[in-house]
Amino acid sequence: MITRRKALKALGISSLGAGTGLCIPSLTSAQGNSDSGNPLKIPPLAEGEFTGNARQFQLRLRRGSSNFFADTATATFGINGDYLGPTLRFRRNEAVSLHIQNALGEPTTLHWHGFHLPTSADGGPHEVIAIGDTWNPQFTVVQFAGTFWYHSHMLNTAGEQVYKGLAGMIIVEDDEQQIDLPSTYGVDDIPLLIQDRRFNDDGSFRYMSSYEDTVVGMRGDVILVNGTRHPYFVPTTKLVRFRLLNAANARTFVFAFNDGREFQQIASDGGYLESAVTMNRLELSPAERAEIVVDFSDGQDVRLISVGKVSNFPEFPGAMSVMMRSLNTQNFDILDIRGQGRLQDSAPVPDRLASIYRLPEAAATNTRTFRLSMGAGMRSGDDRGPGTGSRNGNGGGHGGGNFSINGRRMEMNYINERIQFNTTEIWELTNNSPMMHPFHVHNGQFQVLDRNGQQPPANEMGWKDTVRVGSGELVRIIMRFTDFIDDKNPYMYHCHILEHEDRGMMGQFLIIE
Numbered sequence: 026m027i028t029r030r031k032a033l034k035a036l037g038i039s040s041l042g043a044g045t046g047l048c049i050p051s052l053t054s055a056q057g058n059s060d061s062g063n064p065l066k067i068p069p070l071a072e073g074e075f076t077g078n079a080r081q082f083q084l085r086l087r088r089g090s091s092n093f094f095a096d097t098a099t100a101t102f103g104i105n106g107d108y109l110g111p112t113l114r115f116r117r118n119e120a121v122s123l124h125i126q127n128a129l130g131e132p133t134t135l136h137w138h139g140f141h142l143p144t145s146a147d148g149g150p151h152e153v154i155a156i157g158d159t160w161n162p163q164f165t166v167v168q169f170a171g172t173f174w175y176h177s178h179m180l181n182t183a184g185e186q187v188y189k190g191l192a193g194m195i196i197v198e199d200d201e202q203q204i205d206l207p208s209t210y211g212v213d214d215i216p217l218l219i220q221d222r223r224f225n226d227d228g229s230f231r232y233m234s235s236y237e238d239t240v241v242g243m244r245g246d247v248i249l250v251n252g253t254r255h256p257y258f259v260p261t262t263k264l265v266r267f268r269l270l271n272a273a274n275a276r277t278f279v280f281a282f283n284d285g286r287e288f289q290q291i292a293s294d295g296g297y298l299e300s301a302v303t304m305n306r307l308e309l310s311p312a313e314r315a316e317i318v319v320d321f322s323d324g325q326d327v328r329l330i331s332v333g334k335v336s337n338f339p340e341f342p343g344a345m346s347v348m349m350r351s352l353n354t355q356n357f358d359i360l361d362i363r364g365q366g367r368l369q370d371s372a373p374v375p376d377r378l379a380s381i382y383r384l385p386e387a388a389a390t391n392t393r394t395f396r397l398s399m400g401a402g403m404r405s406g407d408d409r410g411p412g413t414g415s416r417n418g419n420g421g422g423h424g425g426g427n428f429s430i431n432g433r434r435m436e437m438n439y440i441n442e443r444i445q446f447n448t449t450e451i452w453e454l455t456n457n458s459p460m461m462h463p464f465h466v467h468n469g470q471f472q473v474l475d476r477n478g479q480q481p482p483a484n485e486m487g488w489k490d491t492v493r494v495g496s497g498e499l500v501r502i503i504m505r506f507t508d509f510i511d512d513k514n515p516y517m518y519h520c521h522i523l524e525h526e527d528r529g530m531m532g533q534f535l536i537i538e
Contacts, residue, residue, distance in 0.1 A: 062361055065256040067211040068193065068218075071111040079120035079163060082113060086135070086154075086191065087128040093247075093254045097228035102129060102189040108252045110175070110193030112216055115166045117199040122163045127154040133186055135160070136178035137195070138312065139294060139490040141167050141469030144514035149467060150180035150437065151514060167508075168470070169379070169488070170199035171296035172268040172314045174218075180437065184243060184274050184523035188232050190252075192272050194218060197296075202379065205372045206291065207266035207318065213371065215258065215265060218272045219359060221245035233524070237348050240399075241460060242275025242522040248331075248357050257361035263322040264371035266291075267329075271309040275522040277353045277461065277493075278331040281306040282319075286327065289374050292316035295470035295488025297379035302484045306332060310463035312491040312521040315484070318374050321362060329360040338459065349459050381487060384472055384503045388449040393442065397494060397520060397530065399458035400427040427529045428520070434529030440515055441532035449505045456494045462525065464500075465491040467516040468536075471504035491521055512537045 073080040089107025090098045104110025115121055125135055132155055136148035145152070146162035154160045173195040177186035194216045207213035223231040223245035233243060250256045258265075271278055282288070282305070289301040294314050307315055321327070333356040338349040427434045433441065444450065451474065454464050470488035473481040477499055485492075494500045512535055519531030 062255045062257040063253050065215075065258045065360065066251045066253045068109060068216060068251055069105075069111045070114060070210050071105070072114045073121065075119075079122040080116070082121065082123045084110065084123060084135070085126045085128055086133060088130065089190070091190075091252065093222075093224070093249065093252070094228055099224070099228045099230060100189075101230075102186060102191045104191065104193055108190040109218065110191075112194045112196060112210070113175070114210075115168075115195060115197045117166050117168065117170065117197055117201070120163065120165045122161065125154060125160045125162075127156060127158055127160075130156060131182075132156060132179060133191065134178045134183075135175055135191075136467075137162075137164075137173070137175050138465075139168065139171075139173040139470065140164070141508065143509045144511045144516055147467055147516060148175070149178050149515075149517045150183075153179070166197060168197050169296035170202045171197050171292055171294070171488075172216075172270065172316055173197060173294075174270055174272065174312075174314070176272075178517075180435075181527050184527045185232055187272075187523055188222070188230060188243060188274055192218065194268065194270055196268070202297065204297070204375060204378060206374065207262065207264055207371060213260075213262040213265050214268070216251065216268045216270070217360065218251050218270045219278060220249045220272050220274075221276045221357070222247050222249055236344070239524065239528070240345075241348055241352060242524040244274075244276045246355070248359060250360055255358075255361075257363055259363045260321045260365060260368060262369045262371050264318055264320055264374075266316060266318050269307070269309060269315045269317060271311050271313050273311050275311060275524060277308060277310045277334075277463075278357075278359075279306055279308045279334060279353075280317075280359070281330055281332050283328040283330050284325070286319070288317045288319045290315050290317050290484050291374060291378055293484060293487040294490045298484065298487045299379055299381050300377055301374050304484070307484070308493070310461065310491070310493045310521070311523070312463055312465055313493075321364065322368060324364040324366050324368070326364045327362050328358055329362065331357040331359055333357075345459065352460060379487075384449060384505065386451065386474065386503065389451045389503060390445070390448050392451045392453060394431070394453045394455065395464070395518070395532075396431050397454065397456045397458060397462045397464065398429050398432065399460070399525075399530075400429070428525045429529055430518070430520075430532045433532070435519070435526075435531035435533070439533070440535055442534035444506050444534055444536050446510045446536050446538050447507055449503065452502050452504065454492070454494045454500045454502065456496055456498055459496050461493055461495045462520040462522060462530070463491050464494050464518070465521045466502075466504065466518045468506070468509070469504070471502045474501040474503050476500050506536050510536055510538055 515533035
């Protein structure tokens with residue numbers, strides 16, 4: 026019998042969670058569990074139609090209505106449906122052509138997160154799809170096999186549009202990476218788009234309803250997985266592959282199983298790791314992805330949970346300390362797995378998954394520094410910009426100010442960086458704000474060199490497009506800028522807490538000859 030004490034021990038957590046930054050939830054969580062659960066919705070799989078020289082996809086962005094609660098309708102946004110979009114299946118080295126119709130009644134964009142492609146197809150804030158218009162981006166898929174996603178990137182309103190449902194998953198397959206892993210979509214290869222949402226009494230989404238929302242980003246108290254509240258999944262195979270996507274606007278999740286069982290992480294943002302990493306908890310900030318393989322051959326009921334972090338932020342008078350000390354400390358139930366006695370056999374995860382070329386530091390011809398800073402009464406010690414008042418260390422000063430990178434807010438007509446084509450660069454990411462920021466770079470994938478001078482953990486040694494930068498931390502990444510030159514249309518880099526992005530924590534770069 027697995028006891029609470031054994032589960033705590035397996036997760037490496039003391040009974041009080043002391044010294045680990047984690048605490049263990051009970052089977053009931055902050056979201057409650059008032060019903061017997063709902064079968065996990067699996068987004069429809071869209072494989073497109075190969076016509077001419079490209080695989081064609083038809084996407085319609087529209088308003089809809091969804092029943093997250095019985096007999097209660099919630100106004101939502103969706104892509105080819107009422108809420109969220111289909112899972113798109115791309116193939117490496119194939120050209121794709123996407124016909125996107127905007128029937129939302131408001132302008133929007135659609136960004137292909139994690140893809141290496143021309144700026145004209147990127148779907149950032151410059152590629153606006155006007156009301157009633159269509160957009161037809163085309164590009165060749167050069168990414169390795171992996172889990173990616175697409176979502177609104179509309180300037181100043183990306184957070185609200187994604188919150189309402191403008192997002193979906195993308196799976197890339199690669200004929201040259203044929204690995205014996207669970208791969209039957211919806212059976213043993215399961216997409217999990219995990220979001221937290223807040224609702225009004227009438228069932229409508231509650232968005233940006235407090236001062237705290239504007240400071241730390243939009244966090245909710247109800248978990249939706251693929252748009253399903255209180256979801257459960259019934260396995261039919263001994264091993265199941267979950268494609269985890271933190272599609273929340275601002276919340277970080279620490280995934281674990283309530284019995285402490287181990288799982289194997291096989292992929293990160295940009296594709297397979299060199300070999301599987303065995304673990305029993307996995308932290309993903311907004312926009313990060315991971316693929317894990319879990320063994321359910323014991324036939325036991327088990328629950329995927331998110332374990333609340335224990336804050337060590339200092340306590341002092343004022344709202345800022347209260348907000349920082351409560352960040353990501355909540356426990357949540359994510360997905361019930363209902364154990365089965367008879368399961369189909371699965372092949373074990375191979376010892377070797379991929380060969381990853383590590384970009385050498387010596388190849389870099391330039392190093393840039395990016396400083397992530399917050400306003401809203403938290404101006405950091407060395408920030409430039411508007412506002413007055415004391416500024417102290419990693420936040421806690423006063424005088425207003427804005428969310429910024431290198432002291433500047435995002436401006437559509439201002440290019441922050443110009444990068445020489447066909448070069449390799451090191452970017453030094455620093456964070457002098459009081460909270461973590463997930464830093465995302467458009468135009469493909471990078472590698473993490475180190476965190477505060479230390480080698481990153483094994484599950485961060487693959488290709489990434491989003492990386493957590495903790496308060497006071499220095500994270501160095503390395504990236505190549507190849508294939509596409511455009512001296513007029515920029516790519517973005519930004520915090521992927523969407524409300525921070527919307528309020529200015531974003532910059533632009535050109536790739537020039």
